[in-house]
Amino acid sequence: MKPFQYIKATDTATALFSAKKQKSHYVAGGTNQVDLMKDNINYPDTLIDITTAISKDITATDKGIIIGAMVRNSTIANDKTVKDNYPLLAKAILAGATPQIRNMASTGGNLLQRTRCPYFFDTALPCNKRKPGSGCSAIKGDNRMAAIIGTSAECIAVHPSDMCIALAALDATVQVTTKDGSKQSILFKDFHRLPGTTPNLDNNLPENALITGIKIPVNNFYKNFSYLKLRDRDSYAFALISVAAALDMNDETIKDARLASGGVAHKPWRWYEAEAFLKGKKATQANFAQAASIATKGTKGFEHNAFKIPMLKAAIEVALTNCITV
Amino acid sequence: MDKQITISFSRRWFLKGTSALTALALIPRSVKAFFGDIRDQVFSRKQTIPITININKKEYAVVADSRTTLLDLLRENLHLTGTKKGCDHGQCGACTVHIDGQRMLSCLTLAAMLPGKNVTTIEGLADGDELHPMQEAFLECDGFQCGYCTPGQIMSAVACVNEGHTNSVEEIKEFMSGNLCRCAAYNGITEAIQKVAKQ
């Protein structure tokens, strides 16, 4: 790990004031930041501890819920309001990582998790995300975990979070304070980026800006929902495919549907077309299968991850079924 | 200790960056180490920070490198080697300790961030010679073999019971899956937790 100056910021203003272009990083839970620093992938000159600078509160209103960026993952999963009104979020969080990591990881940090593509972690090998212009080793290499939609010739990495898949499905908004102190709200769908020609950028967070909270609007998805995660072992593994599904039911008819996936793209991926198809339809196996077919039609596999397409299709069907049966 | 620590850089120096490798995703043959970037940066000399940490109800005043993790502080500086290093990257759970009563990974926790917090390690679990019930249960249920993951398992198990994640074998197993055991003494670990949960 490269030496760095440690600064503890006790409020947002101090944190922002201390931040310097590229040379400083924030640390909250540390689960990803410290790991990346050990691997010489992140090497800030200054590390700004924001654990006491941003909100640790979960605030519920009649319009929705605001989760402070410093709220630990396990706190969200255990929160009564979340469990009652946004249970999909709790379920997704509990599918990720381990109790220890969830006790540490912050909400804001979860959004900023970097990919688990193995080439990103091996500093001896080319990776456009880690070192722009060096090439993508995964395209012709071990791409079993890679994306099947929204890829570019520069990068086929996937976003690793579970929590973010639920947040994407629930139309969350990311609350941000920029370096100059101004506040912004970024729709979740606009927060993460596709790789394009700049795979080094995971998201649209302005440089040195702080995530201060996540807002989830009130919804009717607390009754019929499911989070399905398929992975290489039963626990403590990143997703091959994950599906967050939620239905707003009117008797047997689907009033509204949400469908999002992890393990498929560079960002949490919403299946808007499949959602639109489901609206107004009956909750039948045939309709679920049709929705899954619609979702997977634009996907494209690489040498080792073509399996993700039938796996995704099956996962969407099962997740939708679980919404009404489990 | 919560106040902002500002230590100005005592010295800076530049290192000449390696020339950017222009080859695309070809086999790096006669190459210098590929990542290069870390050398391209201006970097500061290491910062050492005087900190006081409460570990097992005892105050330790140390001067820590800003890079030092709680795990290395425990093992290399304080010789509290009961907390184990199994991967150093949050991928195994062997380094599990309690911070303010919550199970967390000491390998991903910077020591500099700990002032004001209470750390409990395996060494602080027993009450003198009186073992913690979970330690007794691990002995009785033979919840270990080589013993290397055991302190982490026990710290995690104590938290698992405190959190109430002991309603079924499946729940215990899921909530103990952050602690890998290559000897796979999982039967015994699960039984030990069931036993303590009943008490």
Added chain:
Amino acid sequence: MCFFDEPTTADSPKARVEGIAKVTGKGKYAAEYDVAGVVHGVLVGSTVAAGTIIKMHTEEAKAIPGVIDILSHLNRPEVPGLSGDNKTKFGLPIFYTDKIFFSGQPIALVVAETLEDAFYAASLVYADYTAEDFNTDFNKNKIDLKADGKERGSFAAWQNAAIQLESEYTIQNEMHSPMEMHATIAEWTAGDKLNLYDKNQGVNGVQRFVGGVFGIPPENIHVSSEFVGGAFGSGLRVWPHTLAAAMAAKQLNKPVKVVLTRPQMFVMVGYRPQSWQHVKIGADKNGNVLGIHHQAKNTTSLYENFKDNITGITRKIYKVENLKTESAIVPLNMSTPIYMRGPGDCTGAFGIESAMDELSYKLNMDPKELRLKNTSVINDPDSGMPWSTNFLNECITQGAEKIGWENRNPVPGKKIEGDWQIGYGMALGFWNSGRQRTSTAIQLEKTGKLTVQCAITDIGTGTGTGMRNIAAKNTGIASEKIKIELGDSDLPKAPSEGGSTGLASVGGAVVAACEALKIKLATYAANQNANYKTIKPENITLENNGIGIKNDSTAFISFDELWTKNNLDTVKVEATSGPGDERKNFAFCSVIAHYCIVQVHSKTGKIKMQRMVSVADGGTIVNEKAAANQVIGANIGGIGMALMEEQLADNNFGRLVANDFAGYHFATNADAPMIEVSFIGKADPNISAVGSKGLGEVGLIGCAAAITNAIYNATGKRMRDLPVTPDKVIMS
């Protein structure tokens, strides 16, 4: 030696001798000894898989304050065993070559005052290399097979057998992945003596090897390995990092600690090599196996030949008159593999036990019945010698009862619960039971406290506890008065703890030492009571803090009295025991039958282990709990092998990918059901005085096949390529 529990706790007989040290974190593993003035070494690996180092770039790293030195082939100390013609004798000639054999090969050791500085400086060291071709692709080149063992009968005789089965089986590289990363603290002391705190499976082997490399007598080297955090075979030899630590300590005249990183564990301490097998079986319509042809290949490195004995199990387990076994090794730009739990047989069992299952379906015969019809439980078909004991058929029968084998649907894919397909599978495991020459010392104090000493390491198997239980049984002294000391080269010599020979080896030596103690005490007791003059050791008891003669209550003399009358201090004996003539008359094996129920999700390919039952014949069970724990752990290792463990290389770069615990998956707690294990428990009267046969290996052997056989029964999909990750289920 001071860290093992003092035997004071009331319930210590129930727990392991080192149990308290382990649950309190007080037990010291190699990297945890507090050695004054120790400095930290971090290895730097090559970034290419082949080539020659042209230039080492160490200037930037050397400029880091706190960096003491950077060792490489350019400045290493003189090490006689690595220079000149000795290069290959000691494996990878670390710092004695500029050639690169595999990516990640250690090319430098950065030594610094603190771990943080050492890691940072190591990240700045790099080399320039010449370009050379490399190959990490196991399947790229054609390799000719050679006969592996003597051919039996006639190959032609069964080529027209009524039922023929021919299949290929492949397994990816697997990693030992002990939770403790390999580590060495090396310190040279006056008179060219070397002190090593080291993670390994045999301290005397380390002495001999390191002595050979450094050209000093083995007894000049002290090796301490009291607590070993798992190894599974990775500690069966000395690896380059230990030599690097010793070299740096010598060069700098300071104690040096080298702890591997987890990714380095994947390239510096061996692995189970990738393998290919081809199995052909011919049988008659009644299920009598007429002939087997088993061929196998495994990976090795470019600088050493490593052959896994993959076809061995096929030569031993079934009574086959016509048998041909062949093998080959495939040299790649990889580090050298090493025996991993159930070496060879574990791989071979996946081949032969999958093939037998396939055959059973071709025969439309219960796979359990097919096994019972063909197992060779009287004689070892390879040597022709009788098995000393072999209760394999009993294992098969008892296991079937426990799992409820009668509930298995013989037609694949027919047992369905919702989206889940349920399948039953079984397979056998076999392991040659060995025993090695071992010495043990025993000392008895006036208080009745007995100390048993042996250099053997306990890698978690419960060896120390076994020693205590055997000593208690053979002396009559209560367990709580017995102290165990092991894992130190100052203690009486022992073999490496490997190949499941540990307990059989040390157990025999403990019995011999107990006898020697009784005889020695009897010579003193004879001064008080003439009946002791001609007494045989088996008639002597050491119960109730005194010596006595069975069925002669008048002969009892308290230790107090014995010690005082004979003016004794501590009474100490040492005895050595090893295999003998029994090996000329009998063949020895540990055997197991595995049964399991799996559920496979018909849509997503997810596989869930529902139940796993194993019945093992390991001779006398000295410690039921530890023995079960061993087999349970091995079974879960089998779950890993079957369903998730694989280490891939990127053949474009010749480099392992995802070589950490996020990339290399082995079973978590959630992946394993509560495993059900039981034992036949009958003593093997010939193997040793204890009657125990090893269990550590056999528990894993056959597991993977039992699971894939169950997957077939569940789905009708025959999985011949391990591991069976969900993608393979979906795509087949």
